[in-house]
Amino acid sequence: MMNRQRAYLDYNATAPLLPAAREAMVAALDMPGNPSSVHAEGRAAREVLSKARDAVARLCGAQPAHVIFTSGATEAASHVLTPDYRMGRAAVRLETLFIGATEHPCVLSGGRFAPDSVKTLAVDANGVIDLEAVRAALGERAEGQFMLALQLANNETGVIQPVREVADIVHAAGGVMVVDAVQAAGRLPVDIDALGADFLFISAHKIGGPKGAGAVVTRGETFMPSPLILGGGQEKSHRAGTENLAAIAGFGAAADAAVKGLTAMPDLAAHRDMLENWMCQTASDVVVHGAGAQRLANTSYISLPGLKAETAQIAFDMEGIAVSSGSACSSGKVGASHVLKAMAADAELGAVRISLGLATTRDDITAFQEAFSKLNARRLSRLAGQNAA
Secondary structure, eight states, X not given: OOSOOOEXXXXXXXXOOOHHHHHHHHHHHTOOOOTTOOSHHHHHHHHHHHHHHXXXXXXXXXXXXXXXXXXXXXXXXXXXXXXXXXXXXXXXXXXXXXXXXXXXXXXXXXTTSOGXXXXXXXXXXXXXXXXXXXXXXXXXXXXXXXXXXXXXXXXXXXXXXXXXXXXXXXXXXXXXXEEEOTTTBTTBOOOHHHHTOSEEEEEGGGTTSOTTOEEEEESOSSEEEOOSSOSSOGGGGTSOSOOOHHHHHHHHHHHHHHHHHGGGHHHHHHHHXXXXXXXXXXXXXXXXXXXXXXBOTTEEEEEOTTOOHXXXXXHHHHTTEEOBSSOGGXXXXXXXXXXXXXXXXXXXXOOEEEEOOTTOOHHHHHHHHHHHXXXXXXXXXXXXXXXXX
């Protein structure tokens, strides 16, 4: 292998920390005050918190008062995916949670709903949720209030879901709409009202902020879930515990950068399309999953017949290329991708996810192409030997 720096092509797992986020975090670490304290030091810390809240709200087209900071998207999902809500002072009980078949594991788990209250909705061969299946499922449900949770963009394929259309169906049936905007934030315009979402959640480390910070964003403040973490009155009593000021400061800086970075998405899509076209020319049997649907500009999810995804991932890593074989949250588990299974694709061998970022260089792409060519040549040689045997 040439003596070059490693090529990082796994932005959907974690985007590298932005310099602006690092600077904001270091500055916050030097602040001694607790944001809940009333003295000058506490007020200074609270100002940092407010500035970050404003930035996250802008990223989501929301009001700052409607942003609740959490330790990440998984906590945020567990916070909103609960059957127990309050409408003002009145308790409201949701009976059923509907989820898409290709959701992230933090939604697939069902949050705080009982397992038998969670219903899965089918997707088509491209991984797009079936609107007729949504209508049918909601029409066949038992009496009682319900919630539907859906990704705006899939973390493995990058496929973009028709969230607004689904939200309209959900609201017409009297339900609550939750949107997982983790992969979409910073790569698509996210506006809670335009999406028709009652709640959405995002994560800092997907947009160049630190790991360990996320947020629930709400449409209003009247209809709210029961708190997941009880204790003090932080985050308007929706999420107890002293806020992680440094992580939240970095989150805010990353959110500001993410809004500005949206203008670069067409160029990123052109790089992704160029790379996919090259792969299809180099390996005519390569499968690009979700290619028939709208996708995030940065994401390509591919399979090479006869080659296990784990084998390919290790081979790329040895060549200095960081890619994934699916969700980073499931990388330690053995088993086929539930996303590929839901799409009725050949899930046995799995797939490799290449996810680009604004800092991806031409050298990174070239390094991937060189590694891909070597890997494909070995694959074809092995398949030829098997056919000759």
